[in-house]
Amino acid sequence: MNTGADDSAEEALLVARAYLSAVAEPPAPALVEFIAEHGALLAADRVHRGRLPSRVFDEVQARREHVRGRRTLEAAREDGVRLVVPEQHEWPRQRFSCFAEATAVGLAEVAEPIALWVRGAASVGVTVDTSVAVVGARAASGYGEALAAEFGYGLASAGHTVVSGAAYGIDGAAHRGAVTAGKPTVALLACGVDVDYPAGHGRLLRSITEQGLVISEYPPGTPPRKHRFLVRNRLIAALGAGVVVVEAGARSGAGNTAGTAEALGRPVMAVPGPVTSSSSVGCHAMVRSGKAILVTRTDDIIEVVSPLGTAASTEVGGPSRTTDRLEQRARQVHDALDGAGAASAEQLARDSGLSLRQVRALLPALEMAGFVTQSEGGWQRCAP
Amino acid sequence: MNTGADDSAEEALLVARAYLSAVAEPPAPALVEFIAEHGALLAADRVHRGRLPSRVFDEVQARREHVRGRRTLEAAREDGVRLVVPEQHEWPRQRFSCFAEATAVGLAEVAEPIALWVRGAASVGVTVDTSVAVVGARAASGYGEALAAEFGYGLASAGHTVVSGAAYGIDGAAHRGAVTAGKPTVALLACGVDVDYPAGHGRLLRSITEQGLVISEYPPGTPPRKHRFLVRNRLIAALGAGVVVVEAGARSGAGNTAGTAEALGRPVMAVPGPVTSSSSVGCHAMVRSGKAILVTRTDDIIEVVSPLGTAASTEVGGPSRTTDRLEQRARQVHDALDGAGAASAEQLARDSGLSLRQVRALLPALEMAGFVTQSEGGWQRCAP
Numbered sequence: 001m002n003t004g005a006d007d008s009a010e011e012a013l014l015v016a017r018a019y020l021s022a023v024a025e026p027p028a029p030a031l032v033e034f035i036a037e038h039g040a041l042l043a044a045d046r047v048h049r050g051r052l053p054s055r056v057f058d059e060v061q062a063r064r065e066h067v068r069g070r071r072t073l074e075a076a077r078e079d080g081v082r083l084v085v086p087e088q089h090e091w092p093r094q095r096f097s098c099f100a101e102a103t104a105v106g107l108a109e110v111a112e113p114i115a116l117w118v119r120g121a122a123s124v125g126v127t128v129d130t131s132v133a134v135v136g137a138r139a140a141s142g143y144g145e146a147l148a149a150e151f152g153y154g155l156a157s158a159g160h161t162v163v164s165g166a167a168y169g170i171d172g173a174a175h176r177g178a179v180t181a182g183k184p185t186v187a188l189l190a191c192g193v194d195v196d197y198p199a200g201h202g203r204l205l206r207s208i209t210e211q212g213l214v215i216s217e218y219p220p221g222t223p224p225r226k227h228r229f230l231v232r233n234r235l236i237a238a239l240g241a242g243v244v245v246v247e248a249g250a251r252s253g254a255g256n257t258a259g260t261a262e263a264l265g266r267p268v269m270a271v272p273g274p275v276t277s278s279s280s281v282g283c284h285a286m287v288r289s290g291k292a293i294l295v296t297r298t299d300d301i302i303e304v305v306s307p308l309g310t311a312a313s314t315e316v317g318g319p320s321r322t323t324d325r326l327e328q329r330a331r332q333v334h335d336a337l338d339g340a341g342a343a344s345a346e347q348l349a350r351d352s353g354l355s356l357r358q359v360r361a362l363l364p365a366l367e368m369a370g371f372v373t374q375s376e377g378g379w380q381r382c383a384p
Numbered sequence: 385m386n387t388g389a390d391d392s393a394e395e396a397l398l399v400a401r402a403y404l405s406a407v408a409e410p411p412a413p414a415l416v417e418f419i420a421e422h423g424a425l426l427a428a429d430r431v432h433r434g435r436l437p438s439r440v441f442d443e444v445q446a447r448r449e450h451v452r453g454r455r456t457l458e459a460a461r462e463d464g465v466r467l468v469v470p471e472q473h474e475w476p477r478q479r480f481s482c483f484a485e486a487t488a489v490g491l492a493e494v495a496e497p498i499a500l501w502v503r504g505a506a507s508v509g510v511t512v513d514t515s516v517a518v519v520g521a522r523a524a525s526g527y528g529e530a531l532a533a534e535f536g537y538g539l540a541s542a543g544h545t546v547v548s549g550a551a552y553g554i555d556g557a558a559h560r561g562a563v564t565a566g567k568p569t570v571a572l573l574a575c576g577v578d579v580d581y582p583a584g585h586g587r588l589l590r591s592i593t594e595q596g597l598v599i600s601e602y603p604p605g606t607p608p609r610k611h612r613f614l615v616r617n618r619l620i621a622a623l624g625a626g627v628v629v630v631e632a633g634a635r636s637g638a639g640n641t642a643g644t645a646e647a648l649g650r651p652v653m654a655v656p657g658p659v660t661s662s663s664s665v666g667c668h669a670m671v672r673s674g675k676a677i678l679v680t681r682t683d684d685i686i687e688v689v690s691p692l693g694t695a696a697s698t699e700v701g702g703p704s705r706t707t708d709r710l711e712q713r714a715r716q717v718h719d720a721l722d723g724a725g726a727a728s729a730e731q732l733a734r735d736s737g738l739s740l741r742q743v744r745a746l747l748p749a750l751e752m753a754g755f756v757t758q759s760e761g762g763w764q765r766c767a768p
Contacts, residue, residue, distance in 0.1 A: 025716065025737020062733035062740060109712075143658060225719040227712065272656030272668060274527060275680035284656060287671060287678045294672045296659035328493075328611065332409065335609040349446035353409020356446060 010087075016044035017085040017115040018076075019069025022219045023047055023060045026231050027111040030055040035114065040087070044069065067219075076117060076220045079194055084116045090123040091116075095131075095239050098264040110234045110264060113217035119193045119205075120213035127184050127213055131161040132305050133240025133261070135254045136170025136247040141279045144247035145173040147271060151244065152177020152185070154298030160305070161186055161212070163240045165232065166205060168198055170246045170254070175208055184212035186239065190232040191224035192216060230256055237261035241305040244269045244295060248282030255282050262291060267304050269295040326371070329354055333362045334371055334381070342377030394471075400428035401469040401499040402460075403453025406603045407431055407444045410615050411495040414439040419498065424471070428453065451603075460501060460604045463578050468500045474507040475500075479515075479623050482648040494618045494648060497601035503577045503589075504597035511568050511597055515545040516689050517624025517645070519638045520554025520631040525663045528631030529557040531655060535628065536561020536569070538682030544689070545570055545596070547624045549616065550589060552582055554630045554638070559592055568596035570623065574616040575608035576600060614640055621645035625689040628653045628679060632666030639666050642676065651688050652676040710755070713738055717746050718755055718765070726761030 017040050024031045034056045035043040046052055047060050073083060084090055099112040118124060132155050136144060148170045152162045156178035164171040166187035178185035187208050189197065193216045196202035205214050217235065218228065233256050237243055243261040245268065248254040258268045270292035273280030286292035295301050326334060329352075336351040337343060345363060349356045363379055366372040372379050401424050408415045418440045419427040430436055431444050457467060468474055483496040502508060516539050520528060532554045536546045540562035548555040550571035562569035571592050573581065577600045580586035589598050601619065602612065617640050621627055627645040629652065632638040642652045654676035657664030670676035679685050710718060713736075720735040721727060729747060733740045747763055750756045756763050 028737075058739045058742065059737070062730075062737060062743075066734055143660075147659065223722075225716075225722060227715050227719050271659060272664075272671075272678070274658055275531065275655060276527075280656075281680075284678055284680050287656075288680075288684070294656070294668055294678065296665075296668050296672075300672070331611050332609075335611050338607075338609060346446075350450055353412075353443070353446060355442045358442065359446075 013040055013087055014083050014085060015069040015073055016040040017069075017087075018073040018083055018219070019044050019067060020047065021083075021113075021115040021117070021217065022067040022069070022072050023063050024114075025059075026113060026217050026228075027109055027234070028059045028114070029109070029111040031059045032111045032114060040085070072219050076194075079220060080119060081193055081220055082118050084118050084124050086112075086115075090125045092125045092128050092239060094125075095128055098238055098266070102264055109231075110238075110260060113235060115217065117193050117216050117219060118213055119215075120209040120211075122184055122211065122213055124213060124215070127161050127186060128163065128239045129161075130159055130305075131163050131186065131240050132301060133163040133236045133243040133257070134170070134174035134246060135164055135236060135243060135257050136174075136245055137249055137252055137254060137279055137282075138167050138169040138171075139249070139279070140169035140173070140247050141273075141277055143273060143277070144170055144271075144279055148173035148246045149177035149180070151246065151298055151301065153181045155301065156181040156183035156185065158298065158302055159183075160302065163188065163236055165190070165229075165236055165253075165257075166198075166201055166208075166214070167253075168200070172201060172204060174246070175204060178212070179204075179207050182211070186212055187214045188232055188235045188239065189214065189216040189224075190218070190228040192218050192220040192222040194220040195223065197224045229253055233257040234260045234264070237264055237266055240266065242267040242269060242301070244271065244301055245283055245286065245292065246271045247273065247277075247279040248286075249278055250281045250285070252282050255286070258286060258292065268292040269301060269304055271295060326366075326369075329358060330362050330366055330371075333359055334366060337372060337379065337381045342375055342380040344378045348379065397424055397469060397471055398467050399453040399457055400424040401453075401471075402457040402467055402603070403428050403451060404431065405467075405497075405499040405501070405601065406451040406453070406456050407447050408498075409443075410497060410601050410612075411493055411618070412443045412498070413493070413495040415443045416495045416498060424469070456603050460578075463604060464503060465577055465604055466502050468502050468508050470496075470499075474509045476509045476512050476623060478509075479512055482622055482650070486648055493615075494622075494644065497619060499601065501577050501600050501603060502597055503599075504593040504595075506568055506595065506597055508597060508599070511545050511570060512547065512623045513545075514543055514689075515547050515570065515624050516685060517547040517620045517627040517641070517650075518554070518558035518630060519548055519620060519627060519641050520558075520629055521633055521636055521638060521663055521666075522551050522553040522555075523633070523663070524553035524557070524631050525657075525661060527657060527661070528554055528655075528663055532557035532630045533561035533564070535630065535682055535685065537565045539685065540565040540567035540569065542682065542686055543567075544686065547572065547620055549574070549613075549620055549637075549641075550582075550585055550592075550598070551637075552584065556585060556588060558630070559588060562596070563588075563591050566595070570596055571598045572616055572619045572623065573598060573600040573608075574602070574612040576602050576604040576606040578604040579607065581608045613637055617641040618644045618648070621648055621650055624650065626651040626653060626685070628655065628685055629667055629670065629676065630655045631657065631661075631663040632670075633662055634665045634669070636666050639670070642670060646675060653679040653685060653688055655679060710750075710753075713742060714746050714750055714755075717743055718750060721756060721763065721765045726759055726764040728762045732763065 152174035237260040270283035332352040536558035546562040621644040654667035716736040
């Protein structure tokens with residue numbers, strides 16, 4: 001790597017990170033550790049020269065003489081793509097701290113990205129500050145897509161950035177919901193941010209960049225590959241304060257994202273659906289096994305991802321019926337008057353099984369509360 | 385109480401229990417305790433004479449001079465109803481042991497019944513030996529009723545007796561499923577077993593008695609009352625090894641049964657549904673709060689109610705896709721061949737980011753496994 005003398009320190013860093021980001025296939029745990037140890041400038045120089053520990057060498061050998069940091073960075077910029085690196089203020093430091101914790105317990109495959117290639121003007125760190133990942137099956141049902149759009153709209157409206165993977169089905173619907181709310185949303189791609197993938201989502205990706213961000217750890221031009229989706233999923237899991245799986249079949253990429261989120265210590269949520277729908281099988285299995293919390297409404301999700309006590313919990317409950325207020329014995333007396341016209345206290349005692357003393361004590365209270373009335377024939381119910 | 389000298393000991397006991405069952409409105413914790421202490425014969429005699437501790441007296445005062453044990457028992461028999469009492473072999477002793485444990489921790493309202501009025505020839509104890517309660521909303525959806533019928537059929541076919549409350553909606557569908565399977569099912573009523581309630585279920589109740597049982601702790605002729613449904617629910621909860629709530633609104637009797645089951649130490653299960661359905665709100669709330677285990681299939685239910693290790697667990701999983709068997713690095717090499725025709729090991733190394741050494745080691749293994757093949761132009765994928 002050759003950096004000109006007139007480059008600013010930041011520019012040198014960006015060129016170094018651009019090179020490092022292109023030289024190894026993510027996740028590259030040995031290289032990430034090597035950069036953390038030596039700094040990006042020295043690490044890039046040593047990778048280029050090939051003076052490396054063998055673990056790092058294995059990760060970079062194939063590409064180290066073939067990729068160019070400055071050229072990759074400049075081509076990206078010409079295409080409106082910028083590079084965000086850990087040394088910058090907008091790096092989502094807090095969200096990515098989970099990687100350091102995970103690698104500490106030996107989860108090498110969830111290494112932090114070396115850099116992020118970004119389309120969109122907003123600050124990455126600020127945009128994901130209150131974010132929720134919403135993911136799910138590509139082959140989603142209409143039910144699933146409608147819910148994903150509703151959650152996307154609701155979360156975005158409540159100030160929670162929706163993070164997803166821009167795929168067909170649930171991902172796209174969640175992004176669309178957020179875009180419809182006029183709020184930023186973040187799409188994490190498994191290919192370069194200049195690659196329109198999936199092909200039918202070119203317009204959606206462009207509309208996302210207007211307020212939100214399209215992000216990839218893969219340099220521009222990188223084609224999507226099957227394994228890259230799985231590797232990318234760790235960034236979706238890390239960038240959300242929690243992951244909501246709207247629909248997932250028995251085997252799914254969303255299940256993989258949920259598993260990674262769990263490993264990273266993020267709460268996993270799953271949305272139930274008809275047990276007859278194959279698109280909900282994965283969600284139900286996650287809830288059943290205790291991996292995921294069941295959520296049915298945007299408010300449920302906000303409650304899970306909000307620091308304790310900051311979200312207003314809304315209780316599910318039907319309207320209170322009047323006799324519900326009555327204690328058990330009073331209700332027994334009230335029940336005993338069911339349809340039977342007027343009755344004496346003695347009759348009510350026999351019917352309800354309560355003692356005459358109890359019935360005589362309860363009747364005036366019921367009368368005062370407007371439930372019963374006394375006539376010549378005896379006690380009777382008031383009309384509701 | 386007056387028992388003739390020629391009555392057998394059992395007959396005397398039945399008459400005493402018939403009297404005690406009619407004299408107090410269930411649950412009658414003080415009376416139940418009094419009977420346990422003195423035996424049914426002596427207890428009935430003392431209730432009749434009115435020589436009682438005041439707690440017991442309060443429970444029996446209103447009816448003790450108005451009900452007749454022998455007359456109630458004989459009228460019931462003439463109508464084909466028999467009385468089952470704790471002193472008999474068929475008493476569901478094991479299932480009801482939960483009441484003793486619950487009263488030990490102060491749950492007086494879940495007292496054991498004094499006797500059971502039964503229509504149907506089968507032994508109560510044997511019939512509920514492997515049983516599951518299936519309950520839910522009266523105002524059920526078509527989805528809920530179809531599932532309740534499916535579970536009823538599936539559980540009954542697998543040898544699990546379905547216990548429910550004979551109400552419209554979920555209860556009725558669950559009973560019907562079991563009847564369709566040609567197996568016994570148990571209906572617990574909140575009124576006398578001679579009262580056709582609900583009116584439209586007379587035929588269902590009669591078909592249940594052919595192989596199964598219609599049971600009530602209320603003597604024949606007792607009309608249904610609102611509070612009796614809540615009291616009855618504890619018997620449904622106790623007589624099932626677990627309770628499945630198929631559909632429940634935000635407030636529901638099924639929720640009450642589930643709460644009682646929880647208090648009695650029985651596992652509660654709930655079936656998910658569309659989040660857009662008000663009939664599933666209660667089920668989702670129970671799962672979300674951790675009160676209920678999510679179940680979607682008959683097998684899930686059997687797994688929960690079976691003693692550990694006796695039910696064959698069936699894993700949810702899609703068909704295994706061939707490349708799923710490949711380890712991560714082998715898959716990266718396989719992915720790198722995506723569509724691109726033939727490629728050299730060097731090209732594959734650059735594309736996959738793996739070292740040339742790794743790629744050279746993986747290619748022969750992939751070839752042997754039938755994933756790739758070598759031609760003059762280089763390596764390429766085999767047709768799937």
